[in-house]
Amino acid sequence: MADLGYFSQKIGDTIDRVLCETFEKREFKMPQGRYVSFCFDDFPKSAVELAAPMLESRGWRGTWYVAGGLLGQTDPNYGKMFEDSDLERLRRAGHDFGCHTFDHVDCRDSSPELIEAQCIKNTEFLAARGINDVSSFAYPFGAVNLSAKRVLAHAELALRGVKPGLNRGTIDLNMLKACGLQENNGGVRRAMDDLEALKRNSGWQIIFTHDIGPSPSPWGTTQSDYSQLLQAVEASDIEVVTVGEMVQRLKQSAAMPSQAEAA
Numbered sequence: 001m002a003d004l005g006y007f008s009q010k011i012g013d014t015i016d017r018v019l020c021e022t023f024e025k026r027e028f029k030m031p032q033g034r035y036v037s038f039c040f041d042d043f044p045k046s047a048v049e050l051a052a053p054m055l056e057s058r059g060w061r062g063t064w065y066v067a068g069g070l071l072g073q074t075d076p077n078y079g080k081m082f083e084d085s086d087l088e089r090l091r092r093a094g095h096d097f098g099c100h101t102f103d104h105v106d107c108r109d110s111s112p113e114l115i116e117a118q119c120i121k122n123t124e125f126l127a128a129r130g131i132n133d134v135s136s137f138a139y140p141f142g143a144v145n146l147s148a149k150r151v152l153a154h155a156e157l158a159l160r161g162v163k164p165g166l167n168r169g170t171i172d173l174n175m176l177k178a179c180g181l182q183e184n185n186g187g188v189r190r191a192m193d194d195l196e197a198l199k200r201n202s203g204w205q206i207i208f209t210h211d212i213g214p215s216p217s218p219w220g221t222t223q224s225d226y227s228q229l230l231q232a233v234e235a236s237d238i239e240v241v242t243v244g245e246m247v248q249r250l251k252q253s254a255a256m257p258s259q260a261e262a263a
């Protein structure tokens with residue numbers, strides 16, 4: 001019976017994935033160029049203390065997906081989570097912020113009303129801390145079905161999943177691909193492989209992780225691996241943008257008449 005449960009879960013996952021990849025799309029054409037965004041989900045204090053300075057010293061900024069309910073908590077996997085002072089420090093340094101629901105809820109198991117209420121609560125949490133320009137959302141656990149995608153699409157935020165790969169050509173702003181640096185996803189090695197592919201062709205690589213440190217959780221990475229990744233980007237002609245910046249550019253280029261129309 002356990003096997004049957006496992007297989008029906010797998011079939012359910014596949015159906016959700018196919019439906020989400022097919023419907024409720026918000027398509028944008030990627031501009032020419034090579035872009036990388038660095039994201040942090042949840043987020044642990046170690047990411048602010050160790051990774052933010054690594055980005056800032058290169059003149060780069062990251063996108064931080066905040067679930068307000070995790071403020072000041074200690075997570076069994078990630079250790080200490082962000083505090084108000086961390087949000088303030090990042091905000092002052094010009095980083096970008098995204099929504100991740102308030103209580104880090106699984107959107108696939110949540111009613112449309114709950115998802116909506118969670119986003120409103122998180123928006124209020126961020127606004128109370130001077131953060132009013134949120135333009136993207138990351139599905140907690142990467143969990144999404146068509147109903148959740150539909151509800152979130154109304155908010156007009158760029159929606160980020162956890163399916164690895166490069167965003168290139170015509171992309172779905174309601175289901176952006178992103179490469180997690182976690183162990184079960186090939187870690188930094190996979191991100192480096194995608195980076196090599198990006199060097200050869202236009203596209204947008206979104207990289208996310210959680211904690212950073214000498215003994216990271218399975219969903220985090222070490223400082224040396226992260227540093228290696230940043231060095232590889234630095235040595236290339238790839239432009240580092242926050243998700244918010246890229247979303248703005250996509251909307252601007254969609255609003256402009258094409259060259260043929262302008263001629």
Ligand SMILES: [Zn+2]
Nearest residue numbers: 041042140141
């Ligand atoms: Zn998360």
